[in-house]
Amino acid sequence: MSTEHLTRHTPPLPPTAVLASKVPEVTLYFWVIKVLTTGMGETASDLLAQRLGPVPAVGLGGLALAASLALQFAVRRYVAWIYWTAIVMVSVFGTMAADVLHVGLGVPYTISTPLFLVALGAVFAVWYASERTLSIHSVRTRRREIFYWATVLATFALGTAAGDLSATAGLGYLGSAVLYAVAIAVPACAHRLGSLNAVAAFWTAYVITRPLGASVADWMALSHARGGLALGLGPVTASWTIAIIGFVTYLALSHRDVQDDSVDARPAAR
Secondary structure (H helix, E strand, C coil), X not given: CCCHHHHCCCCXXXXXXXXXXXXXXXXXXXXXXXXXXXXXXXXXXXXXXXXXXXXXXXXXXXXXXXXXHHHHHHCXXXXXXXXXXXXXXXXXXXXXXXXXXXXXXXXXXXXXXXXXXXXXXXXXXXXXXXXXXXXXXXXXXXXXXXXXXXXHHHHHHHHHHHHHHHHHHHHHHHHHXXXXXXXXXXXXXXXXXXXXXXXXXXXXXXXXXXXXXHHHHHHHHCCHHHCCCCCCHHXXXXXXXXXXXXXXXXXXXXXXCCCCCCCCXXXXXX
């Protein structure tokens, strides 16, 4: 599919210019695809590192991430396949970032996990100090879009490290998957009971989807000796990619996840 019509004659926007929504509505499809991208990113990252070597894999992943984000920032509204391609590449590169710290630099997960948590907290703090909101429904200016994607990248790196930490601490990949499946229900229940607001519930669940999907994918792909089903990195990556393409194609055709641009379309308060 050509993207020339999406980027031709689109001058740069000032950081406070009001945009159409650049992110999808949060539906069941959103969470299903999000979990699928986390698992696919985990196994794809490991597969690329095995086939190409860690350094070329990180370089290729970084270039692909930069290209996908450039396209995401170039369009003026949410486009399903562009947005989810960027999410997939964040997933792949976020996994690589966490793995480089552990495998390449020898930083234990007990250190990298809190480091990524602090990094995520810092992004949230700067975002809120600047915009007075962390709601994804407010991502209608260029500056908020930058904060949004910085947050997404931080959540993927944190989730990768946290998932590997729990798996290597004795739970294994299946045990970790069960742990995070239970954990992800906590913010949903808290929000329904009125003890957690929608924004906090969303971002809490968003972080947890990463170790949930990655733990399931690792459990499916890795060897019996490592507590997995030994299906292989290639088959798991391919099957999860096909599932992502199927869901995203459905959303691209149905537009069921397109936010109403009449909501929160006014300039954001500073």
